Amino acid sequence: MLQENDYRGGENFDLKDVLIQGRKMKLRQRTKFFSSFLKELMLNKQMQHLRCVSSAADREVEVFDNYTGELKKMLMFGSNNYLGLANHPKVKEYVIKVIKKYGVGIGGPPLLNGYTHLHRELEERLAHLKGDEDSLIFSSGYGANVGLVTALTGNKDLIIYDSHSHASFYDGIKMSGTPSIYFRHNDVDHLDQLLYKTKNENSNNIYVGLEGVYSMDGDIAPLDKIKDLCNKYNAILIIDDAHGSGVMGKKGSGTAEHFGLHGNIDITMGTFSKTFAVSGGFVTASKEVINYLRFFARSYMFSASIPPTIVASVLAGMEIMDNEPQYLIALRENINYTANKMREIGLPHNSITPIFPINVPEEMNIREVSLKFHNKGIFVNSIEYPAVPKSQERFRISIMATHTKEDIDRLFSAFEEIWDEYSINHNSVKGNFLISANKKSAMIN
Numbered sequence: 001m002l003q004e005n006d007y008r009g010g011e012n013f014d015l016k017d018v019l020i021q022g023r024k025m026k027l028r029q030r031t032k033f034f035s036s037f038l039k040e041l042m043l044n045k046q047m048q049h050l051r052c053v054s055s056a057a058d059r060e061v062e063v064f065d066n067y068t069g070e071l072k073k074m075l076m077f078g079s080n081n082y083l084g085l086a087n088h089p090k091v092k093e094y095v096i097k098v099i100k101k102y103g104v105g106i107g108g109p110p111l112l113n114g115y116t117h118l119h120r121e122l123e124e125r126l127a128h129l130k131g132d133e134d135s136l137i138f139s140s141g142y143g144a145n146v147g148l149v150t151a152l153t154g155n156k157d158l159i160i161y162d163s164h165s166h167a168s169f170y171d172g173i174k175m176s177g178t179p180s181i182y183f184r185h186n187d188v189d190h191l192d193q194l195l196y197k198t199k200n201e202n203s204n205n206i207y208v209g210l211e212g213v214y215s216m217d218g219d220i221a222p223l224d225k226i227k228d229l230c231n232k233y234n235a236i237l238i239i240d241d242a243h244g245s246g247v248m249g250k251k252g253s254g255t256a257e258h259f260g261l262h263g264n265i266d267i268t269m270g271t272f273s274k275t276f277a278v279s280g281g282f283v284t285a286s287k288e289v290i291n292y293l294r295f296f297a298r299s300y301m302f303s304a305s306i307p308p309t310i311v312a313s314v315l316a317g318m319e320i321m322d323n324e325p326q327y328l329i330a331l332r333e334n335i336n337y338t339a340n341k342m343r344e345i346g347l348p349h350n351s352i353t354p355i356f357p358i359n360v361p362e363e364m365n366i367r368e369v370s371l372k373f374h375n376k377g378i379f380v381n382s383i384e385y386p387a388v389p390k391s392q393e394r395f396r397i398s399i400m401a402t403h404t405k406e407d408i409d410r411l412f413s414a415f416e417e418i419w420d421e422y423s424i425n426h427n428s429v430k431g432n433f434l435i436s437a438n439k440k441s442a443m444i445n
Contacts, residue, residue: 016385041367042066048370048382057086057277059402063379074374075407077397078381079277082247082354083317083327084402086277091316098312105307110137111294114305122311123282125318126270129245129253131263132284136294137311139303141242141271142168144281146175147297148238148269152289153178153207160194161209162186164217166240169209179203185214188225195233206235212244212255216388216396218355220248223259230266238267246275247354252321252328272310276317280306331401334408338399341412356397357383358415366393369418376414 018037022030041047045067054071055062057079065072085091098118108114119137126135138144149172153159159173159180173180181198183191191208198206208230210221223239230237241254249257252275256265267289272280283293293300320327331354338356342349349356360366370382373395381396388394397411 016390044367045371048367048374051374051379057081058084059400059404059407061379065374072374072377074377074379075403075410076379077399077403077411078379079398079400080243080274081277082275082331082398082400083321084400085275085313085317085320085327088317088320090320091313094316094319095309095312098308102308104309106305108304109301110305111301116308116311118308118311118315119305122315125315126282127284129318130241130256130265130268130270130284131253132265132268132286134287134290135282135284136290136297136300137306138281138283138297138300139306140279141269141273141281142171143299143303144269144271144283145169145240146172147299148267148283148293149173149178149209150176150299151293151297152267153205155179156203157205157207158198158201158203159207159209160191160198160235162211162221164214165209165211166215166242169240186219186222188222188229191226192229195229195235199233206233207238208235209238210240212239212241212248212258213353213355215243215355216383216394217357218351218353220244220255220258220353223255223261227259227261227264236266238269239265240269242269242271242281243274243353243355245270246317246321247328247331248352251325272306272314276314278310278313280310280314327401331399334399334401334403334405337405338397338408341408345412345416354399356399357394358397359392359394362391364422366395369422370395372418372421373414376417378411378414380411 018034022033025033038047047066051066052064053061054064057076059076061074061076062071063074102116102118106114106116110119123135123137126137127133138147145166145168149159149169153176155177157178159178161169161173161180161182162185163182164185165182181194183194195206208226210226212223213220227237229235239255241256244255244258246252248255249262251257253262254268254270256262256268267283267285269283270281272278272282283290295301335352335354339349339351342356347358360369366382366384370380373380381398383394383396385393399408
């Protein structure tokens with residue numbers, strides 16, 4: 001049997017292997033074993049998670065380098081701060097104003113003492129943003145998904161969800177105990193088949209769950225076609241628009257606006273941790289649904305309200321979205337520029353979202369490559385299991401409105417240099433790696 005300090009994982013050992021081997025151990029042994037795994041990553045300079053950012057969130061940040069002990073300036077391509085609101089002077093100015101009136105916190109849940117005029121104002125603004133009657137605010141996006149699913153569904157209902165749905169939605173399904181089945185990612189025909197097959201199974205309600213913009217692939221749901229199917233089969237449509245809110249649509253209202261369906265979605269979930277660059281989540285729907293959720297969504301009832309500082313940040317961000325459209329215009333220009341750069345190096349991509357995955361060949365050690373990006377001053381997120389399957393590891397590039405064309409050029413120069421070096425060191429042709437990565441991308445997008 002493995003001893004608590006007996007780590008012999010090798011360079012391809014990852015969290016899935018740790019979990020599998022850890023099941024054989026008692027808790028103390030398991031945590032010791034995991035600690036030795038992390039120690040090995042640090043010794044081999046293959047630990048690029050939990051990097052400490054020591055400056056305001058912006059296109060360029062200062063990062064504490066665990067291996068040199070120094071602060072390092074880096075271009076940030078790993079943040080969901082899509083419109084650059086995290087360090088916007090008007091947002092900071094309004095937050096300071098609100099602090100002077102409301103302080104920094106509340107100290108209670110919304111149904112008791114944690115509901116202010118600011119919270120109600122934000123709920124009204126969010127409902128307007130999505131074209132719905134009302135909304136309510138959760139302390140996290142995770143809590144919003146878990147809360148709406150566990151409150152609205154039960155064992156006599158059925159949930160049909162996209163196979164790439166977020167972990168929080170899936171956890172809500174598990175917590176609720178509601179029967180569920182997934183349809184293949186963005187496969188409208190498969191969804192049609194499942195809805196047709198289950199229409200006579202006497203479920204009280206059939207829910208269809210999907211995301212507007214998928215966080216790991218950067219692609220969007222065929223929302224118009226899926227909405228037609230929901231109408232046809234009388235299914236209730238739930239959209240997680242965490243990455244679409246503030247980004248998609250003419251005015252940034254979200255994926256529904258992009259498809260001409262603004263105000264025609266049954267239930268929409270979103271977060272403040274992407275475009276608004278803070279924390280928290282929300283749900284918009286009819287007044288009846290929202291009132292029901294206020295008293296039956298446990299993650300709403302039993303969580304403290306988000307503080308006035310966060311509410312102020314989101315309100316100020318929405319004001320900027322309404323009155324300063326140049327940020328959304330700049331974001332879209334940068335998205336187009338990035339897509340063209342990817343095509344130039346042999347990775348065709350038609351993304352209209354700020355998320356660009358670069359899939360790595362299975363032969364490539366993503367941790368080694370992540371260090372190379374770090375050393376070149378490029379902050380990108382390396383995505384490994386359990387965020388994606390082991391065979392679909394990738395770097396995820398997140399584009400912001402505040403990036404310059406020179407920033408993006410520097411990103412792709414680093415990408416080409418790293419790929420060239422890797423190909424030479426492994427006696428391979430760079431083009432083969434690009435083709436391999438592109439084939440994998442085509443399979444999952």
